[in-house]
Structure formats: C-alpha cells, structure tokens
Amino acid sequence: MGVAFVAGQYVPISSASIPITDWGFLRSDATYDVVTVWDGAFFRMDAHLERFMRSCQRWRLDPGLTPAQIAEILSQCVRLSGLRSSYVEMICTRGQPPWGSRDPRLALNQFYAFAVPYVWIANEQQRGAGLHVMVSDVQRIPATSVDPSAKNYHWNDLTMGLLGALDAGADSVLLVDAAGNVVEGPGFNVFCVSHGVLVTPNAGMLEGVSRRTVIEMAQSLGLPLQLRDLPADELRAADEVFLSTSGGGVLPVTMVDQRAIGDGTVGAITRQLVQTYWAWHKNPAYSLAIDYAL
Amino acid sequence: MGVAFVAGQYVPISSASIPITDWGFLRSDATYDVVTVWDGAFFRMDAHLERFMRSCQRWRLDPGLTPAQIAEILSQCVRLSGLRSSYVEMICTRGQPPWGSRDPRLALNQFYAFAVPYVWIANEQQRGAGLHVMVSDVQRIPATSVDPSAKNYHWNDLTMGLLGALDAGADSVLLVDAAGNVVEGPGFNVFCVSHGVLVTPNAGMLEGVSRRTVIEMAQSLGLPLQLRDLPADELRAADEVFLSTSGGGVLPVTMVDQRAIGDGTVGAITRQLVQTYWAWHKNPAYSLAIDYAL
Numbered sequence: 001m002g003v004a005f006v007a008g009q010y011v012p013i014s015s016a017s018i019p020i021t022d023w024g025f026l027r028s029d030a031t032y033d034v035v036t037v038w039d040g041a042f043f044r045m046d047a048h049l050e051r052f053m054r055s056c057q058r059w060r061l062d063p064g065l066t067p068a069q070i071a072e073i074l075s076q077c078v079r080l081s082g083l084r085s086s087y088v089e090m091i092c093t094r095g096q097p098p099w100g101s102r103d104p105r106l107a108l109n110q111f112y113a114f115a116v117p118y119v120w121i122a123n124e125q126q127r128g129a130g131l132h133v134m135v136s137d138v139q140r141i142p143a144t145s146v147d148p149s150a151k152n153y154h155w156n157d158l159t160m161g162l163l164g165a166l167d168a169g170a171d172s173v174l175l176v177d178a179a180g181n182v183v184e185g186p187g188f189n190v191f192c193v194s195h196g197v198l199v200t201p202n203a204g205m206l207e208g209v210s211r212r213t214v215i216e217m218a219q220s221l222g223l224p225l226q227l228r229d230l231p232a233d234e235l236r237a238a239d240e241v242f243l244s245t246s247g248g249g250v251l252p253v254t255m256v257d258q259r260a261i262g263d264g265t266v267g268a269i270t271r272q273l274v275q276t277y278w279a280w281h282k283n284p285a286y287s288l289a290i291d292y293a294l
Numbered sequence: 295m296g297v298a299f300v301a302g303q304y305v306p307i308s309s310a311s312i313p314i315t316d317w318g319f320l321r322s323d324a325t326y327d328v329v330t331v332w333d334g335a336f337f338r339m340d341a342h343l344e345r346f347m348r349s350c351q352r353w354r355l356d357p358g359l360t361p362a363q364i365a366e367i368l369s370q371c372v373r374l375s376g377l378r379s380s381y382v383e384m385i386c387t388r389g390q391p392p393w394g395s396r397d398p399r400l401a402l403n404q405f406y407a408f409a410v411p412y413v414w415i416a417n418e419q420q421r422g423a424g425l426h427v428m429v430s431d432v433q434r435i436p437a438t439s440v441d442p443s444a445k446n447y448h449w450n451d452l453t454m455g456l457l458g459a460l461d462a463g464a465d466s467v468l469l470v471d472a473a474g475n476v477v478e479g480p481g482f483n484v485f486c487v488s489h490g491v492l493v494t495p496n497a498g499m500l501e502g503v504s505r506r507t508v509i510e511m512a513q514s515l516g517l518p519l520q521l522r523d524l525p526a527d528e529l530r531a532a533d534e535v536f537l538s539t540s541g542g543g544v545l546p547v548t549m550v551d552q553r554a555i556g557d558g559t560v561g562a563i564t565r566q567l568v569q570t571y572w573a574w575h576k577n578p579a580y581s582l583a584i585d586y587a588l
Binding site for chain 2: 001004006013016017018019020021024025026027028029030032059060091094099100102103104105112114116117119120121138139140141142144145146152153154155156157158159160162163166178186187
C-alpha cells in the first residue's frame with residue numbers, strides 16, 4: 001500500500017509512525033507538502049519542493065536536507081512502493097525540546113515522507129457528474145492567526161465543515177472568511193466561471209500548485225481570469241464551478257448548497273481545463289520520470 | 295522518564311508512537327486533556343475527565359472508553375512510571391478512514407495516554423521572581439473558526455507568538471483577539487488584579503481547570519472577581535498579573551512588554567493564590583490518591 005521514510009529508514013506505510021511526544025503531533029507544529037506521481041512521473045516536483053522549503057522557513061523548521069536530497073528520498077519511497085500513481089507527502093515536524101524545556105528553538109526538527117496510492121478527492125462517479133459542495137458557516141482560520149500560504153495541519157475548521165456537509169448529503173465543503181467570501185475547502189482551491197471570466201480567491205487560502213496550474217492554463221488558453229474576493233452568493237450564481245487539487249486536478253462542481261450550477265452538468269470551460277490538466281502531465285517542464293529499476 | 299498507553303499496551307514513553315497516517319497528526323484531528331499528579335495523587339481528575347469527554351463530543355470523536363476506564367488507564371501509566379509528580383495526558387484521535395476515503399465518519403478513533411515527569415511552564419527562578427511576558431500581535435485562532443472551549447492542538451499561533459517573545463528576551467507570550475483583548479498563552483490562562491479586583495477573560499480562550507480553580511479560590515477567599523474582556527493596555531497597567539496552568543498552578547508575572555507590573559515584585563494577592571493553590575491539593579474533594587503497590 002505504500003512506503004514511508006521515518007528516522008532515516010524506508011519502512012512499509014503500515015508500520016510507519018512518529019513519536020507521540022513530537023510537537024508535530026502534540027502542538028501540530030509541522031509543515032508538509034504533497035506531490036503526485038502520475039504514470040510513473042512526478043508532476044511539478046520543483047514547485048512543491050520550493051513551496052515546502054518556504055513553508056519550513058515560515059515556521060522556522062529545518063528539514064536538514066536540501067531540495068535535491070528530499071527529491072531523492074521521495075523518489076526512493078515511490079520506487080520501493082512500485083506505485084505508478086502515487087500521493088507523495090513530505091513532512092517536517094518540530095520534534096521535541098529536551099525534557100522540561102518548552103522552547104521550540106531547542107528541538108531537533110524531524111523529516112518524514114511517504115508514498116501511498118494516488119488519493120482522489122472525488123470518486124469516478126463524482127468526477128463524471130460533478131460534485132455537490134456546501135458552503136459552510138464555519139470560517140477558515142484567518143491569516144491574522146495562521147498564515148495560510150505556509151502549509152499546515154490546522155484543519156479542525158475544514159473537518160468540522162466537512163462533517164456538516166457530509167451529514168447534509170453533500171460531497172464536500174467550502175469555507176468562508178469573516179466577510180462571507182469563499183476561500184477554500186479541505187485540500188482544494190475553488191474557481192468559478194461568471195460571464196466567461198474565471199474567478200478565484202486571492203486571500204485567506206493556500207496558494208495551491210494545482211491552483212497555479214489552472215491560472216497558467218487559463219493564460220495559455222486565453223481565458224480571462226480574475227484573482228479577487230469571491231462572495232458565496234456570486235459562487236452560487238456562477239455558470240461553472242470547479243475545484244483545483246493535487247487530489248485529482250480539476251474537479252467539476254455541478255451543485256452548490258443543493259442548487260444546480262448552470263444547467264447542472266459539467267461546463268465547457270471546466271471540461272477544457274480537465275483535459276488540459278492531464279495533457280500537461282506530458283509536458284517535460286512539469287514531468288519528472290521515476291527510474292523504477294534502480 | 296514515563297509510560298504511555300498505545301494500541302492497548304503500556305510502553306516506555308521513549309518507544310511510544312502513533313501511526314503517521316493517523317489524522318490526529320495529518321489533520322490535527324484530535325483532542326486531549328492533561329491532569330497532573332502531585333505528591334502521589336491526581337488533582338481534580340473528575341474535572342479533567344468531564345472536559346475531555348465534552349471535547350470528544352464536540353469534535354465527534356469517540357475514545358471508546360468510559361471516564362472510569364480512562365481514569366484506570368491513566369492511573370496505570372503513573373503506577374508503572376513510578377512518578378510521584380507527573381504530567382498525564384489523555385488523547386483521542388480521528389484515526390484513519392479506509393484507504394481512498396476522506397470521510398471522517400468512517401475512521402476508527404484511537405485513544406492514547408501517557409504519564410511523564412511533571413512539566414513546569416516556568417522554572418524555579420521564574421516562579422520566584424515572576425515571569426516576563428510579551429503581548430504578541432499574533433491573534434489567537436477565533437471561535438468562529440475553532441471552538442476554543444474544546445481542547446485541540448491548533449497551536450501554530452501560540453508557537454509563532456512564543457518564538458517572537460523568546461527572541462525578544464521574554465519568558466512567554468500572551469495572544470490577543472481581533473479587538474486587542476488578551477485571551478490566553480501557550481498552555482495557560484491569564485488574570486490581573488486592578489484596584490483590588492481580579493479580572494480574567496471570558497471569551498476566546500480555553501476554560502482551564504486551573505482557571506476554574508483560581509475562580510473558586512477567589513470566591514472562597516472573598517476576592518472580587520470579574521470575567522470579561524481584558525484589553526492589553528489594562529493588563530499592562532495592572533497592579534498584579536499571573537497565569538493559571540496545569541503546568542505549575544498560579545505563576546506570577548512581574549513584567550509585561552518589558553515594563554514592570556506594580557513594583558516589579560510578586561504581589562500579595564498572587565502570593566496568597568499560589569499558597570492556596572498548593573494547599574488545595576490536600577483537599578480530598580480534589581485529590582485522588584494513587585495506589586502504587588498494585
């Protein structure tokens with residue numbers, strides 16, 4: 001099912017663990033990034049490594065490895081797992097200060113990684129028909145408390161919102177900011193198409209690599225694009241809605257808060273972006289093939 | 295150094311770990327509580343167990359154990375550790391949904407516990423002279439995002455604030471809400487004495503058991519008390535300031551933002567409360583002796 005890198009060793013994912021005393025767990029004092037492998041090749045490894053190093057710096061965490069060394073560890077996890085499509089996570093935790101100390105600066109930071117089968121945020125049926133997403137009244141943790149541009153595991157708001165949406169029969173959830181603009185969901189950014197213009201939030205959310213890919217695809221395809229606040233009501237009234245995520249690329253949304261988006265089927269621009277997203281996986285600038293023979 | 299309860303087994307704390315795939319780590323989807331042991335007896339075990347069960351319910355986590363069963367596991371951790379003074383943590387995590395699912399409702403929740411040597415938030419010198427605390431401009435995660443009354447590991451804001459305070463030469467940090475009221479610090483509530491009245495925030499913070507103990511002591515000692523917003527400027531101008539925490543009880547603060555509080559020494563009311571806090575450990579209503587012989 002997968003292979004992890006823990007304490008300098010490669011181990012089966014089923015036996016991979018972290019010390020219960022690691023502040024990465026006891027204080028969620030950690031950062032991470034996820035890069036995917038599709039058809040035997042990493043997609044946009046450089047962008048993920050660059051963001052991971054930036055996240056580490058933001059939280060004053062030191063993985064003790066160069067990006068090239070991390071890339072080699074991730075490759076080895078995938079190689080040993082034999083997976084041709086994989087969800088590959090790199091993690092840096094605070095570790096633990098000496099007993100008795102509560103000074104994070106005295107902790108030896110830890111690096112972990114694992115490769116598991118590719119994670120889809122939406123199943124095949126949902127990807128075909130489009131997702132039903134609810135807008136939650138749980139507000140995403142604001143940037144004045146936790147910088148959303150540096151990846152972190154502070155997901156309680158996303159998890160509580162997701163539970164509410166699942167209970168109500170929806171597939172997933174979008175959270176709002178204090179002003180009622182949608183910002184992001186559990187593991188994805190959001191876009192809508194209104195009057196032929198692509199709109200995506202530009203504050204209060206993670207700057208997803210998949211979001212960046214959509215922005216670049218829009219530019220390449222000549223689609224007008226606006227990065228700005230996206231009020232929940234504008235989303236509900238949009239012609240098309242989709243999510244961007246490493247867990248499946250471009251995922252169509254055809255219902256928001258139990259009301260159909262457009263005519264309730266996957267829109268033309270969304271379909272074009274889904275197609276382009278997977279086509280770009282063949283672009284050598286974005287693709288890093290794994291040599292499984294080593 | 296301590297004993298943990300992991301996957302139904304008692305193990306040395308140094309070998310206690312949680313699966314890397316537990317959402318308690320990967321999404322900080324967990325709750326916890328900490329009860330202390332002093333002089334061979336738990337202090338206010340009932341209050342901590344009651345809050346732990348309430349926190350579990352709030353996050354829809356099920357430890358799969360009754361409070362009495364949890365109490366027995368915690369006692370056994372302490373017993374096996376031999377510690378007469380101990381910091382005892384109980385934890386419930388989401389666990390992991392079946393591979394491929396992202397539905398938290400399908401996960402089998404996990405219970406963990408450990409007993410380690412008593413953790414002091416302030417060392418002996420700091421407890422004698424009083425702590426120097428900085429008011430951070432990092433805002434505590436608001437209740438509109440994460441309910442602060444249910445314990446959680448969302449500490450990035452507290453950790454980043456703490457790092458800033460330590461860098462500036464202070465001992466610890468207090469975070470504010472969006473309106474500039476102080477709310478809490480990493481592991482403690484805050485009180486001040488202004489014109490003979492005890493004041494402590496009543497929103498945006500954890501309802502600490504030590505905070506509750508201070509409130510009860512104030513009532514018992516006939517000290518006037520107000521639970522209300524506490525602007526940072528009022529704290530800075532207070533006659534006395536102290537923290538309440540399971541990591542040391544009542545901890546005097548004699549400097550805030552590099553300015554002395556009162557005459558810069560530990561105040562009379564603070565001293566009275568420190569003394570009463572430890573005296574109350576002998577109260578049989580609050581004390582649960584551990585039979586180490588079993």
